[in-house]
Amino acid sequence: MRRITRITTVGIASAALALSATACGKSSNNTGSSPSSSSQATKVALAYDIGGRGDQSFNDAAYAGMKKAEDELGVKGSEAEPSQGESDADKVARLTSLARAGNNPVIGVGFSYAPAIAKVAKAFPKTTFGLIDDTSVTAPNIANLVFNEEQGSYLAGVAAAKTSKTGTVGFIGGVEVPLIKKFEAGFTQGVKDTNPKAKVLTQYLTQPPNFDGFSKPDLGKAAAQGQLDKGADVIYAAAGLAGSGSIEAAATAGKWAIGVDSDQYNQSGLSSYKDHILTSVTKNVSGSVFNLIKSVKDGKPESGEIRYGLATDGVGLADSNPAYKKMTDVIAAVDAAKKNIVDGKITVKTAP
Template identity: 45%
Template sequence: MKLAALAIAGSLALAACASDETGSGGGSGSGASGGSEDGPKIGLAYDTGGRGDKSFNDSAYAGVEAAIEANGGEVQELSPNADASNRADLLTQLADDGYNPIIAVGFNYADVIGDVAEQYPDTQFAIVDGTGVDVGADNVTGLQFAANQGSFLGGVAAATKSETGNVGFVGGVQSPLIESFEAGFTAGAKAVKPDITVQVQYISPAGDFSGFNDPARGQIVAQGMYDAGADIVYAAAGGSGIGVFQAAAASGKRAIGVDSDQYETVGDPALQAVIMTSVLKRVDNAVEAYIGSFVDGSVQGGQDVVNDLSTEGVGLSYSGGFIDDIKSTIDDYTQQIVDGEITVPETPSN
């Protein structure tokens, strides 16, 4: 398997931060982003932080852009307000305005997407990192990722490269989804070095989603790990990951990015120098494929599409060349997972 092909080589078209695109209510983002009048009218409701996070949201936008290039169409982007209390309103606004399909970026929409979709049975909805099964509507598709598998490879890389036998995991918000990143990372690290120390800390507790968009706090948490002996820290924290990279640069250590190839998207050469690899969750590919299936009429709601190592839906980036020398090790563990010889846990052992 050629995991190097998973690197996103600068495919993300970064733009101004969502805070510059949205009004004080956070209800409306940029309108049609290129494309043409032909093709689908795509609604895109972002997760916390909006477009410009150089991570999760940007990857979703890149998938929409690729779909528009292939199929025509246009996109309307909306971002949640500061406390993210208007998620249902965003989906409703897009549906009322005739956008179809509508893509909700992030599991935080799980509590509202079923109710909204039920009110608009002729509109197709997708939720990234959520489920389309048993949500009360048959027009919702879940776009899921085996993030634990990709994170396992991140743990393998961290343990193989660590010189101190001490690595760290910074999660944005304590939740079952982010805990699956933690579980995979820890399992991968311990598969290589059973006695390795894995420091774990979350920026915000369950229910408080500020941890995905708080670089200052991310920097403080990561700095504490570096000070405690970690030489590589994995940031599964959305926009807060920038703070982890800043702490790595200040400490002369290294970090691991998440979701997109953050070596390519971070923009700052000083931060690029510390991003050893990124655990890729190919949200862009999943979103593009979903829109393509909508265009050709094959979308079937009420189900989940799972992207894992076997489909190259997750993996590691090789940008910068920092882990080129351990590619054979990464490939070996990848094959063991694909062949079922290794079952990667989805929940932390402790």
């Protein structure tokens, strides 16, 4: 049975106090009791990003990796959900609680965990921490699991340009941060390289520190409707849970949506709209989570930057929709673009 961890205000205060004491060297038993990075590690934990499990996208992909590890490696997984409007101190408390419970590795799902992992990893040097989508903090016990999102997004741009009948396509970013700008940059470049006359409508749902653009489907739905009204007939959203709203809007209008992170055609929560999910830009988040867990269990924990790109199928474009499989000209263009990227003939931008 999987355990969902929800840390109360009291728990946050207690964990923060415990971390403070450990960092000051007053509770050496806490770090000493952390599991070593060895084959004895049997408990693992995910701390979810905004939107939590059930987002049909990023967090669900991480969960799939942990579930696979449970099934194939015999580990016991724990999950910790984020709270609305939480601070870095809340994340520190959550990670501290998970590490003190003997989980190894402890994985922060998303770049927002970077400041917290930087602190907690110091307090628990025998525990491996995974940080997805960020390389800003490093330590011997931190594995930075990162992806070439721009490369997969380029392929989505090729598919969108080849599929569009109006010559207008849309990009919706959840929050305007550097990570999501990579998605925009790759997508726009792919569209323009395929059809220089195409128009790309771009909109971000929120600006930091407001991260609602990753969690509120109504924002994605409204943005997509605005782009549809301007003639867009293919819309790509990199917006986590909010992206499900854009998929709904496109499907309702009989237009194409492009999913992100997970193969959203196969997500049960989006089954009503699946026929209009042309493809999805996939990130092997599930594989990265599984690989990190396995490395710790094998006694050879991953550390440093672990990059997943197009050449190793770390990112890619899903072909689950039968309608997409029949688009031979689109598939040929996508395959050619993939080969050119892998061969170094196309360099994909990481900023618009």
